[in-house]
Amino acid sequence: MGKSPISNNIRKLRFNNGEMTQQQLAEKVRVTRQTIVAIEAGKYSPSLELAFRIAVAFGLPLEDVFTYHPE
Amino acid sequence: MVCLTLCLTFFTMYKEQPSLKQEKMSYQEKKSIVSLISSLLIFGSYCVYVYQAQGGGNPDVEDPRFWASAILVLIPVSIAAKIVISIFFSIVYKIATNEAEPSFSDELDKLIGLKAVRASHYVFVLGFLLALLALVLHQPLSVMFIVLALAGFLSEVAGLLTQLYLYRKGV
Numbered sequence: 615m616g617k618s619p620i621s622n623n624i625r626k627l628r629f630n631n632g633e634m635t636q637q638q639l640a641e642k643v644r645v646t647r648q649t650i651v652a653i654e655a656g657k658y659s660p661s662l663e664l665a666f667r668i669a670v671a672f673g674l675p676l677e678d679v680f681t682y683h684p685e
Numbered sequence: 686m687v688c689l690t691l692c693l694t695f696f697t698m699y700k701e702q703p704s705l706k707q708e709k710m711s712y713q714e715k716k717s718i719v720s721l722i723s724s725l726l727i728f729g730s731y732c733v734y735v736y737q738a739q740g741g742g743n744p745d746v747e748d749p750r751f752w753a754s755a756i757l758v759l760i761p762v763s764i765a766a767k768i769v770i771s772i773f774f775s776i777v778y779k780i781a782t783n784e785a786e787p788s789f790s791d792e793l794d795k796l797i798g799l800k801a802v803r804a805s806h807y808v809f810v811l812g813f814l815l816a817l818l819a820l821v822l823h824q825p826l827s828v829m830f831i832v833l834a835l836a837g838f839l840s841e842v843a844g845l846l847t848q849l850y851l852y853r854k855g856v
Contacts, residue, residue, distance in 0.1 A: 645791040645793070646789075646791050646794065647787075648787070652793060657854065657855025658855050660792070664792060
């Protein structure tokens with residue numbers, strides 16, 4: 615699989631939000647922990663809806679959580 | 686019993702190997718591996734069953750009814766065996782890791798599932814075409830049914846390997 619053009623700083627945001635665990639975030643955005651692991655590792659680009667749910671979980675706008683790097 | 690032993694061996698091996706711990710295997714990956722092993726066991730047992738039935742001298746291997754009934758037996762038996770193995774896996778997983786299995790499929794699971802079904806479908810269609818080709822080339826009827834059964838098995842393996850690969854490497 616090629617490297618995703620979308621990066622994120624979920625790991626850092628989790629740390630800054632009281633060291634939130636991957637499981638806690640997963641429960642907040644209604645996905646499995648494995649999906650959060652895959653997103654953090656850049657192995658999966660989430661759907662727009664899930665990206666918004668993650669941003670809302672941190673109380674931040676989407677662009678503060680995800681960054682798009684065009685080729 | 687064999688499956689339970691396999692599951693326990695698998696979890697024990699996984700716990701003992703520090704190199705594997707670096708990238709922890711997820712529930713879905715472990716489930717794919719267990720499904721792969723169970724498919725191999727079920728198909729292996731099926732082959733032995735058909736071979737013994739053939740060796741008994743009672744059926745005519747060129748009788749399509751023999752093959753049709755053999756394949757019709759395989760479907761419910763493999764479904765039942767997979768359900769039992771899946772329940773065993775869930776129990777062993779809970780005991781070994783003290784983690785509950787995911788109670789739902791999210792968008793990543795669904796996407797990987799769809800890609801796995803596509804890979805599985807391609808392999809089965811290829812096998813089906815090969816089975817037809819065997820008939821066109823005047824091969825015995827048994828060859829056509831063997832290719833068809835093998836295509837069914839390989840398509841399942843292709844689907845599981847695709848799942849395993851995508852969970853490991855990402856989508």
